[in-house]
Amino acid sequence: MTASPLPADHPPLAPRATGVLLVNLGTPEATDYWSMRRYLKEFLSDRRVIETPPLIWQPILNLVILTTRPRRKGRDYDTIWNKERNEGPLKTITRAQAEALSERLAPLAAKSGARVVIDWAMRYGQPSIEARVKALQAQGCDRILVVPLYPQYSAATSATVGDKTFDVLKQMRWQPALRIAPPWHDDPVYIDRLTRSIEAGLAKLAFAPQTILVSFHGMPHAYHVKGDPYYCQCAKTTRLLRARLGMDETKVRMTFQSRFGPAEWLRPYTDETVRELAKGGVKSLAIVTPGFTADCLETIEEIGVENRDIFIENGGENFARIDCLNADPGGMDVIEEVVRRELQGWVSL
Numbered sequence: 001m002t003a004s005p006l007p008a009d010h011p012p013l014a015p016r017a018t019g020v021l022l023v024n025l026g027t028p029e030a031t032d033y034w035s036m037r038r039y040l041k042e043f044l045s046d047r048r049v050i051e052t053p054p055l056i057w058q059p060i061l062n063l064v065i066l067t068t069r070p071r072r073k074g075r076d077y078d079t080i081w082n083k084e085r086n087e088g089p090l091k092t093i094t095r096a097q098a099e100a101l102s103e104r105l106a107p108l109a110a111k112s113g114a115r116v117v118i119d120w121a122m123r124y125g126q127p128s129i130e131a132r133v134k135a136l137q138a139q140g141c142d143r144i145l146v147v148p149l150y151p152q153y154s155a156a157t158s159a160t161v162g163d164k165t166f167d168v169l170k171q172m173r174w175q176p177a178l179r180i181a182p183p184w185h186d187d188p189v190y191i192d193r194l195t196r197s198i199e200a201g202l203a204k205l206a207f208a209p210q211t212i213l214v215s216f217h218g219m220p221h222a223y224h225v226k227g228d229p230y231y232c233q234c235a236k237t238t239r240l241l242r243a244r245l246g247m248d249e250t251k252v253r254m255t256f257q258s259r260f261g262p263a264e265w266l267r268p269y270t271d272e273t274v275r276e277l278a279k280g281g282v283k284s285l286a287i288v289t290p291g292f293t294a295d296c297l298e299t300i301e302e303i304g305v306e307n308r309d310i311f312i313e314n315g316g317e318n319f320a321r322i323d324c325l326n327a328d329p330g331g332m333d334v335i336e337e338v339v340r341r342e343l344q345g346w347v348s349l
Contacts, residue, residue: 014140017115018347019176020105020339022098023161024149024294026124027088031078034202036070043124051223052320073297080300090187093294094120094149096327097335103263104336108349116347119139123161130168136176143177143346147339149293154219154230181342185233186240189337193330194237194290195244201322205252208284209320211253211277213270214238216291217298218256221264231266237290257289257307258298275305278314286320293331295324318347335336 028039044050044061084091098120100165109116118138121132136144148161162180171174184190202209216234224231238254245252257270270287277285287307289299311319325331340349 005108006168007122014138015115016142016165017117017136017140018343019117019119019136019139019141020101020122020343021129021136021144021146022094022101022118022149022335023123023129024090024094025157025296026122027090027296028074029126030086031074033070033120036074036077037066040239041066041069041074042160044162046124046156048163049156051220051233067328076301077297078213080297081234085108089300090294090296091122093296094122094327097332098150099329100332101335104332105339106156107205108265109347110156112348113348114349115140115252116343116349123164129161131165133165133176134169135182135206137172141176143179145179145181145342145346147293147335147342149335150291151183151187151200151293152185152216152230152233152291155223156219172214179342179346182339183233184334184338185237187334188336189330191237191244193239193325193334194241196289197325197328197330198241198245199324201288201320205286205318207284207318207320209284209318210282211285212251213255213273213285213287214252215243215257215270215287215289215303216254218259218265218269221266222267234291241290257302270303270311274316277292278311278316281315283316284318285316286322288322289324292324293335294326299324 013313026039026043028035031053041061044065044205048053050057080089083086085092088332098118105116105118109148117136119132119136121127121129123129133144146161146165148158149170165178165180169178198212214237219228219230235254238252242252246280253268253271253273255273256266259265259269287303289303292299299321308319308321325334343349
């Protein structure tokens with residue numbers, strides 16, 4: 001049986017496909033004041049990120065924070081900037097993750113006769129979720145799996161990806177079907193590849209750390225009280241890592257970094273713990289950041305520079321930052337596992 005021809009006035013259709021959109025937090029387009037200001041304004045205006053009522057928050061943001069913070073953060077970004085591509089490392093790595101995933105899934109999709117299109121976006125900055133969702137639809141994707149690249153769920157990270165994606169769908173007459181991948185904080189593949197990465201990183205060191213900090217991005221304590229599961233998922237990841245590494249709570253400690261403003265955040269704080277350890281006689285320290293799927297300002301500069309300086313200045317001697325999983329084979333094993341699992345029922349890979 002031959003297919004019926006389309007009516008003469010029918011819009012062109014791309015071959016049917018399933019889309020996968022990897023989404024990470026975001027990065028400024030440059031390190032100058034105005035680029036940093038645009039990025040920070042978008043990020044810090046998100047009601048999921050800052051829950052303070054706008055009537056109180058917006059004057060503080062516009063009159064205080066956005067007048068001083070862009071220059072300081074721009075200098076920090078400049079120290080880690082990918083000069084060759086003229087972009088932040090988060091963008092470089094997220095692109096590499098999408099490309100590696102496409103290479104891994106292409107032969108599997110071809111074998112099953114499916115067409116899978118892999119793309120990537122940033123929640124804040126470029127490429128935007130709106131642009132990439134529309135691009136996937138234009139390529140024939142009537143089903144899209146959105147993967148927030150956060151192993152541990154938080155309303156300020158995972159949920160805001162969903163918010164933005166649904167905002168895009170609100171504008172569409174013909175909406176694609178949508179799935180949003182859940183967090184994978186306790187996934188066996190994730191824990192296994194994290195453990196292997198940490199062990200490999202430690203094996204390269206010229207010293208044996210007395211303490212290993214497992215540092216996650218912080219969150220206001222009030223969000224935890226309101227029911228956000230982030231703290232509990234971070235704690236479970238840490239517990240599972242301890243078990244796989246064969247180390248106890250005195251050797252592997254969970255902390256939280258990157259707090260912002262005067263409010264109480266999740267404790268213990270990474271920087272305060274680093275200072276206390278050094279003053280308490282710990283001479284060798286390593287920090288891992290399993291809540292980040294890609295190295296970025298918070299891991300490279302905040303952990304690798306700021307916290308290293310705190311440790312050395314307070315009596316520490318040997319310090320190491322273990323890289324994130326990034327687009328390395330182990331990291332791609334995790335992302336592939338999540339994507340293949342969540343595509344079940346749509347595509348057989």
